[in-house]
Amino acid sequence: MPQVMDADRMGRALTRIAHEILERNRGTSELALVGIRTRGVPLARRIAHSLRDINGEEVPTGALDITLYRDDLMRQPVGPQPVVRRTEVPFSIDDKRILLVDDVLYTGRTIRAALDALIDFGRPRAIQLIVLVDRGHRELPIKADYVGKNLPTSPKQSVQVRLQEIDGADEVVINDPEGV
Amino acid sequence: MLRSRHLLGIADLDAEEIQRILDTAEAMKEIAARPIKKVPTLRGRTVVNLFFEPSTRTRMSFEVAEKRLSADTLSIAVATSSVTKGETLLDTVRNLEAMAPDMIVMRHASSGAPHLLARLCRSAIINAGDGMHEHPTQALLDAFTIRAHKKRLDGLKVSIVGDLMHSRVLRSNIQLLNKMGAEVWACGPSTLMPTDLARFGVRPTTSIDEAVDQADVVMMLRIQHERMHGHFIPSTREYFSLFGLTPERLRRAKDDVIIMHPGPMNRGVEIDSEVADGPYSVILEQVSNGVAVRMAVLYLLAGQEAEAD
Amino acid sequence: MKTLLKGGRVIDPANGRDGEMDVLIENGTIARVARTLPADGAEVFELRRGWIVAPGLIDMHVHLREPGQEHKETVATGTAAAVAGGFTAVACMPNTDPINDHPGITELILRKTAQANLARVYPIGAVSLGSRGEQLAELGAQKAAGCVGFTDDGRPVATALLMRRALEYAGMLGVPIIDHCEDPSLKGDGVAHEGYRAATMGLRGIPGVAESIMVERDIALAELTGGAFHVAHMSARQSVRAVRDAKMRGGSRVTCEVAPHHFILTDESLERPTRYDTNVKMNPPLREQADRDAMLDGIADGTVDVIATDHAPHHLDEKLVEFDRAPFGIVGLETAVPLVFDRLVHAGRIGLPRMIELLSVNPARVLALPGGSLAEGRPADVTILAPDAPVSIRASALRSKSKNTPFDGWSLRGGVAATIVGGRVVYRNEQA
Numbered sequence: 048m049p050q051v052m053d054a055d056r057m058g059r060a061l062t063r064i065a066h067e068i069l070e071r072n073r074g075t076s077e078l079a080l081v082g083i084r085t086r087g088v089p090l091a092r093r094i095a096h097s098l099r100d101i102n103g104e105e106v107p108t109g110a111l112d113i114t115l116y117r118d119d120l121m122r123q124p125v126g127p128q129p130v131v132r133r134t135e136v137p138f139s140i141d142d143k144r145i146l147l148v149d150d151v152l153y154t155g156r157t158i159r160a161a162l163d164a165l166i167d168f169g170r171p172r173a174i175q176l177i178v179l180v181d182r183g184h185r186e187l188p189i190k191a192d193y194v195g196k197n198l199p200t201s202p203k204q205s206v207q208v209r210l211q212e213i214d215g216a217d218e219v220v221i222n223d224p225e226g227v
Numbered sequence: 228m229l230r231s232r233h234l235l236g237i238a239d240l241d242a243e244e245i246q247r248i249l250d251t252a253e254a255m256k257e258i259a260a261r262p263i264k265k266v267p268t269l270r271g272r273t274v275v276n277l278f279f280e281p282s283t284r285t286r287m288s289f290e291v292a293e294k295r296l297s298a299d300t301l302s303i304a305v306a307t308s309s310v311t312k313g314e315t316l317l318d319t320v321r322n323l324e325a326m327a328p329d330m331i332v333m334r335h336a337s338s339g340a341p342h343l344l345a346r347l348c349r350s351a352i353i354n355a356g357d358g359m360h361e362h363p364t365q366a367l368l369d370a371f372t373i374r375a376h377k378k379r380l381d382g383l384k385v386s387i388v389g390d391l392m393h394s395r396v397l398r399s400n401i402q403l404l405n406k407m408g409a410e411v412w413a414c415g416p417s418t419l420m421p422t423d424l425a426r427f428g429v430r431p432t433t434s435i436d437e438a439v440d441q442a443d444v445v446m447m448l449r450i451q452h453e454r455m456h457g458h459f460i461p462s463t464r465e466y467f468s469l470f471g472l473t474p475e476r477l478r479r480a481k482d483d484v485i486i487m488h489p490g491p492m493n494r495g496v497e498i499d500s501e502v503a504d505g506p507y508s509v510i511l512e513q514v515s516n517g518v519a520v521r522m523a524v525l526y527l528l529a530g531q532e533a534e535a536d
Numbered sequence: 537m538k539t540l541l542k543g544g545r546v547i548d549p550a551n552g553r554d555g556e557m558d559v560l561i562e563n564g565t566i567a568r569v570a571r572t573l574p575a576d577g578a579e580v581f582e583l584r585r586g587w588i589v590a591p592g593l594i595d596m597h598v599h600l601r602e603p604g605q606e607h608k609e610t611v612a613t614g615t616a617a618a619v620a621g622g623f624t625a626v627a628c629m630p631n632t633d634p635i636n637d638h639p640g641i642t643e644l645i646l647r648k649t650a651q652a653n654l655a656r657v658y659p660i661g662a663v664s665l666g667s668r669g670e671q672l673a674e675l676g677a678q679k680a681a682g683c684v685g686f687t688d689d690g691r692p693v694a695t696a697l698l699m700r701r702a703l704e705y706a707g708m709l710g711v712p713i714i715d716h717c718e719d720p721s722l723k724g725d726g727v728a729h730e731g732y733r734a735a736t737m738g739l740r741g742i743p744g745v746a747e748s749i750m751v752e753r754d755i756a757l758a759e760l761t762g763g764a765f766h767v768a769h770m771s772a773r774q775s776v777r778a779v780r781d782a783k784m785r786g787g788s789r790v791t792c793e794v795a796p797h798h799f800i801l802t803d804e805s806l807e808r809p810t811r812y813d814t815n816v817k818m819n820p821p822l823r824e825q826a827d828r829d830a831m832l833d834g835i836a837d838g839t840v841d842v843i844a845t846d847h848a849p850h851h852l853d854e855k856l857v858e859f860d861r862a863p864f865g866i867v868g869l870e871t872a873v874p875l876v877f878d879r880l881v882h883a884g885r886i887g888l889p890r891m892i893e894l895l896s897v898n899p900a901r902v903l904a905l906p907g908g909s910l911a912e913g914r915p916a917d918v919t920i921l922a923p924d925a926p927v928s929i930r931a932s933a934l935r936s937k938s939k940n941t942p943f944d945g946w947s948l949r950g951g952v953a954a955t956i957v958g959g960r961v962v963y964r965n966e967q968a
Binding site for chain 3: 346358427457
Binding site for chain 2: 112114115116120128130131132133134135163164167168169
């Protein structure tokens with residue numbers, strides 16, 4: 048189970064992303080962070096924290112559950128219905144620049160669902176995408192604006208992001224399928 | 228997740244499943260606060276609302292829930308259907324089935340009618356009230372409302388007052404509340420108590436004062452005027468004097484008591500207007516929570532159906 | 537034309553006979569019953585070891601549905617079911633369409649019976665015109681046409697006065713009044729036994745006392761008038777007590793019958809194996825365990841005189857509806873013998889002679905029929921029973937036109953090997 052990112056490198060990647068955000072948006076006005084459940088949410092909070100450390104301003108942060116927007120919901124041959132959790136976007140997204148945050152960018156389908164969900168909350172001026180890891184293999188025309196680490200993988204592998212808040216440690220690991 | 232592909236009654240759910248439905252409903256409730264109160268979850272799914280008994284509240288609630296989940300819905304009320312032309316329930320449903328609905332939400336005056344359908348047709352059946360038997364989504368929304376106020380269900384004293392014998396709301400609520408660890412009291416005139424009420428898992432009483440005393444929740448049931456005909460009660464006036472919920476009687480309850488009613492209310496028969504519209508009343512919340520709970524049920528059962536296919 | 541039944545155990549309680557004996561049938565009557573009889577030109581029917589030769593079984597409570605409801609049953613299909621169930625005779629209830637309150641209908645039924653030429657059919661006439669409880673039917677004419685008893689079955693004899701007059705008048709004619717005992721106001725629109733089960737399932741209840749109140753009324757009137765009163769399909773423990781008390785007091789002619797479902801099933805069947813199964817909806821309803829046990833006690837201690845099936849065929853479509861809209865009743869002719877063997881005889885509750893009394897001797901006595909006996913000179917109505925034959929009940933295989941039985945799929949021990957009516961073998965079970 049090779050580790051490809053440890054706590055230290057993850058921290059630095061997120062700080063770098065925070066700087067890139069400020070540079071590209073010329074400050075934090077009209078910005079808001081929305082993390083995709085589950086692990087996008089603590090990542091969004093950390094980025095908000097970094098932004099405050101850098102320029103002292105509070106960026107509103109929300110959480111988005113995209114379960115009800117998934118395109119595979121009613122197609123699963125077997126398996127229980129995924130758990131739906133609360134979406135909390137306690138601010139208007141109208142005319143905001145929304146920074147959508149997820150842990151891993153893969154096929155792009157989660158982001159597609161998240162975009163649909165976000166649009167239902169209003170009309171943001173722009174949506175930018177932040178991911179900690181981009182592992183390739185896109186199935187939809189989606190591209191991240193800020194990437195913590197580009198990680199070439201094979202589709203058979205799985206990429207796991209672990210976070211202190213949820214998993215008790217910060218790291219990214221690649222798992223090869225069993226028996227390979 | 229849910230073991231059955233139908234929701235016929237609380238009898239078929241265990242505590243874990245009830246918890247799951249209530250938790251899912253929490254997430255669904257947030258959708259009502261959005262500018263666009265609609266998610267694409269059940270897009271392409273057809274849900275038929277088949278109401279053999281008049282109902283405004285429950286049918287509206289299901290329709291809103293279905294639309295918020297983007298299902299295609301079709302509502303059939305008894306007056307406009309061919310049931311009145313002597314067609315049997317089975318014929319009606321077979322005809323509907325030719326349109327391949329994924330789910331049928333059904334209200335019927337006969338206890339067990341949804342169980343018959345569940346045995347005979349392919350669609351998933353949601354019981355929206357069958358005779359005097361069960362009304363599972365009402366009990367779920369009641370539990371959801373109680374939980375929102377009390378943050379728990381176990382250990383609460385919940386008193387249900389009214390026409391116990393004919394109430395499907397009572398039967399579903401007793402089972403749900405017992406499964407979740409609440410202490411349930413059932414109060415009403417002895418003529419309107421079901422046989423062996425104590426075996427239902429409740430404390431039966433004919434004293435509303437005893438029922439209300441230190442109650443966390445008081446749930447009032449509707450008394451129908453036709454009950455006078457079966458010699459159940461002498462008059463609605465006498466009923467109100469013995470069992471009506473008045474502000475004076477309510478003083479015995481806990482300070483943070485909540486008052487519930489599944490509707491439609493008979494003001495001045497089972498409940499004083501002052502109580503119904505007062506600060507303890509959560510009756511309108513029940514209505515809005517109904518949508519979230521029914522969305523949760525539709526969502527969870529839609530998944531079950533995918534499994535069965 | 538001679539037939540010799542060879543090698544069976546003859547159980548003939550009416551004549552005090554029980555043992556290995558041969559039975560010679562000649563010209564449709566019992567010619568001789570003795571330990572060993574020579575074939576002497578007779579056709580020999582070799583019985584297997586353990587088989588029983590009994591006087592023909594009689595089901596005194598059957599709905600043949602003809603005239604008027606031939607989609608449920610006819611005299612022909614009903615008597616085919618009867619002989620397959622081991623019954624050489626049935627008494628048919630008058631709640632046909634129209635109600636059998638007139639000799640024309642009795643004659644029609646008897647004509648159909650002769651055409652079918654299987655079991656004997658004894659019509660029971662209506663007590664009142666249209667069973668409406670308003671005016672006494674012409675019981676004398678009906679008796680002359682062939683009726684052997686009177687009832688307003690499907691509903692009770694409406695008033696105490698009508699019941700009194702009926703008992704007096706039928707007493708004069710030497711026939712009993714059979715009453716479907718039920719207080720209509722207590723029954724209301726009930727669909728199941730009033731108890732915990734119906735209460736939790738939201739089904740309107742019929743209390744046991746709805747029956748026993750009427751049983752008590754009728755016993756009082758039987759005592760007043762001296763007429764013969766027979767309780768149809770008794771189901772409530774309170775009724776058993778009332779009949780037992782009346783018999784202990786003596787001085788009245790009170791008899792009663794119980795249907796197999798009432799001494800086997802309880803209201804638990806409303807829930808298991810299938811919830812709201814309309815094939816467990818009957819009137820009187822399946823009651824609770826205490827009632828079921830009271831039936832078993834009554835059968836064992838002699839309070840119960842007769843086992844009758846209340847065979848009530850209904851078309852599949854009629855039963856495939858909401859529970860409270862479904863008609864009451866189940867078929868019973870082809871399941872009674874295996875159920876009695878398995879649940880009463882093999883369960884050790886009654887012996888074989890008592891079984892024959894309940895199913896043959898006593899119904900013949902109550903209705904004053906020629907059957908119930910293997911005495912020489914009697915019509916050769918004989919049922920040959922196979923007490924150890926394995927029986928699996930399959931609704932689809934029933935000969936009755938209707939398949940509404942809650943016993944579908946049951947495996948039981950004890951069945952019918954052959955049924956002989958008037959010396960003619962009308963049914964032979966090759967599996968026995």
